[in-house]
Amino acid sequence: MKPPVFEYERPANLRAALDALAKHGGKAKVLAGGHSLIPMLNLRLISPGRLIDVSRLSELQYIVEDFGQLRIGALTTHNTILRSPIVAANCPIVTEAYPHVANHSIRNRGTLGGNLCHNDPAFEMPLAVTLLGATMVARSARSSRTITAATFFKAPFATDLAADEMLVEVRIPRMPSGHGYSFLEVSQRHGDRALIAAGCLLTLRYGTCRDVRIGFRNAVHNVFRIPAAEAVLEGKPASAANIEAAADAAAKNVTAAADLHADEAYRRDVTATLTRQMLHAAFARAGQAIDG
């Protein structure tokens, strides 16, 4: 229950961190908030030869509104984002999802970038940024590139980052004012790993659904958007019948998952229920309450 031996370095700036990654990338892990990495070390699930501690790089701690998008530095802590009025105004689904991310003490230290790079299939933020159509900015000593969220999250606990690359920024397109959104989760205890995390975004134009995005995580597979559920609503009026149809489509099409905590039938059932609840909430926020 103690970490294995490793070399430790704390680069003074991003440039030095990228140089260290270029030199040791294959054998090193980047240490940000540490609240996923250090438990894994304690449990001896991993044994990296070196930790590159970037947690003090203040140059990667910021939230700015910029040309119709939010730019969030990868090392911004969860609680900073949770409390940010800029985030609440521009992409409120993030603010709504954050109380489900672990708990307050862990959010004090944990960072958005660390969360996204760890890509635990029970984590909420990879789903939130995928629904929002975010772009990840990755840097290495040799290059800088942008990666869409859809490409970034490759598999549970795996991302598109190369061994010498580091996530430095998340760019989130600003949502139009008056859009509908909701983020809900079922877990055994509040803040525990999600059995099902569910999010949706949509816009209503003259009572018709536009740009519908519905997605889930199930703690087992790398589930994100469910196009079949989105298609049920796209271009259709907001109605109780269409909510029901979307819930059915989501339950049928969500990737099957079963583990110690919940079997497949239960997860499908929860998926339908959460879809119903979040669509009601999203429509109400977009200005159209639906009876039932």
Added chain:
Amino acid sequence: MNELEVNVTVNGRAFRRRIEPRLLLSDFVRHEIGLTGTHVGCENGVCGACTVLLDGLATRACCTLAVQAEGRNIETVESLGRLNNLSPLQRGFWEKHGLQCGYCTPGMLMLMTELLRENPNPDRETVRMRLNDNICRCTGYEDIVNSVERAVALMRAEKVGP
């Protein structure tokens, strides 16, 4: 053995130690500083028994390397009060039976110290939501909420902090 020097302030006193980078902050305060009030429970971030304040923020010491605390200010349960001079929060726990076995208590006290500093008058729901961070297997939490409520009353009556 690769060792690094670390300089930290613990409960207002400066300490310098040479330590292995893999030493957890929880083990650092217990074994290097000799303050055994901070308890070690699960050692993987679930239970919160090891909660200390790092630059004023509630932090799981078992998920933090001691070297990460370089130059930082650490507060442990020993900073709160003495046996014959308990802090309002500790008196609240004493009077309202906020503990049974006591294992989770140092973490609970530090977690609630952070909360009461930022919000000296939290309602019960706010206290309950924050208690979500830490696990207590004895009390059922109800007496802990009562204890914090009592501490709030003591703080208000005596015009002091937690």
